[in-house]
Amino acid sequence: MLRPEPGNAATTARIVALGCQALSLPLFAVRPLAWTPPNPAAHDALLLTSANTLRHGGAALTTLRALPVLAVGQATAAAARAAGFRVLLTGDTGVAPLLQHAATHQIARVLHLGGRERTRTDSALLTATIAVYASETLPILPTQRAQLEGSVALLHSARAARRLAELITDRARLRIAALSPAVRDAAGSGWDAAIVARAPDDAALIAAAITLAD
CATH class of the missing domain: 3.40.50.10090 (Rossmann fold)
Known part of the structure; x- marks a missing residue:
């Protein structure tokens, strides 16, 4: 593994x-990063691409619980629900199709919380991306x-x-x-x-x- x-x-x-x-x-080894949560009123939904966001996001996550979650997979969706979030959509084929589906739900401003090391996603829906954890390379x-x-x-x-x-x-x-x-x-x-x-x-x-x- x-x-x-x-x-x-x-x-x-x-x-x-x-x-x-x-x-x-x-x-790799995952560790939390210091971060400041934005104003939830500036966003329509929260994009979560890993359960690590829920594991390492800390207490600041509670300020964003009013935002519906777009989860990239079933494991991330389950972690979001366990943390008190409402999951609006769960994808199974990647971020781009998930965001396309979100647009049909009148979602126009998406906040992405994820890792410092991540694959870039180009979408007009992404209004902010914040790293809440880092995945450090192990020797x-x-x-x-x-x-x-x-x-x-x-x-x-x-x-x-x-x-x-x-x-x-x-x-x-x-x-x-x-x-x-x-x-x-x-x-x-x-x-x-x-x-x-x-x-x-x-x-x-x-x-x-x-x-x-x-």
């Missing part, structure tokens, strides 16, 4: 529960890289895909399972095999990885 905690432990537990072996090797030793040989790497993000591509010199000895086509493309070519999950969620990604392992 290459994703940061606590997602790493959750994915590992799901794999072990299925009777498979799991190697935990987080590539990976040569001995740790060697442990990946012959395994299937689960890639939950494009950033993780790019980081893995930097670390691995002999890609023919490693297979990858990606959460989406964009994540797979970010990893580049030359892998022993590459597969995309049928749906952009952890369970589907694990299922895809198991097919490669078999």
